[in-house]
Amino acid sequence: MKFSKTLIAGLVMMVGVNTFAQKKAEKFEKLEIEMFPKAKDGYKQVYIQLPVAKNEKDLKVEYFVGKEKMVDCNNYFMMGSVKSQDLQGWGYNYYEVESNGETAGTLKGCLNKKETKKFIYIKPEIVxxxxxxxxxxxxxxxxxxxxRVLRPDAGMKKAVQK
Incomplete structure (x- = not known):
């Protein structure tokens, strides 16, 4: 009797975990990146593969290029640029980042000298x-x-006229 209760509890738990895993599973298109050039010395190639979504034309992607640093209370940003390049003959594009990792920031007097780890990045872009x-x-x-994926609000709103 004890064995059958344990078996039933185990099966119920397995079904619950399997259902949860299926809900979390996202559908992805077959990824092909072989046509993109290899990374040059000192660089690496990274990519974002987005899952298939309903109404993709309504969605946007905002990307950030940077690194985590220990910083004080000032607002920081990374110096550099991201340039879109055309993959000749394919009609695709890719992004080249130019940055030596230097950061700049505001010059507030921080009363608390405590530093925290933050992700400091080049001006983000939306595609x-x-x-x-x-x-x-x-x-x-x-x-x-x-x-991050940007999703539209449920409905359009009207501007207020003065």
Whole structure:
């Protein structure tokens, strides 16, 4: 009797975990990045593969290129640029990052000298959402790329007239 209760509890738990895993599973298009050039010395190739989504034309992707640093209370940003390049003959594009990792920031007098770890990044960019194509980046080896998906509000709102 004790064995059957344990068996039933185990099966219920397995079904619950499996259902949760299926809900979390996202569908991805087959990824092909072989046509993109290899990274040059001192750089690495990174990519973002987006899952298939409903109404992709309504979605946007905001990407950030930077690195974590210990900083004080000032607002910091990373110096550098991200340039879109055309992959000749394919009609795709990729992004080349130019930055030596230097940062700049405001000059507030911080009363609390405590430093915290923050992700400091180059000015972010927003691009269209497309699950069929990866977003490919060539970044200096000490930098990373992060992103977030921007979704529209439920409805359009009207501006107030004065």
């Amino acid at each position: 269209g959402y497309n699950s069929k194509l990866p977003l490919v980046f060539y970044v200096p080896k000490d930098l990373e790329v992060r992103y």
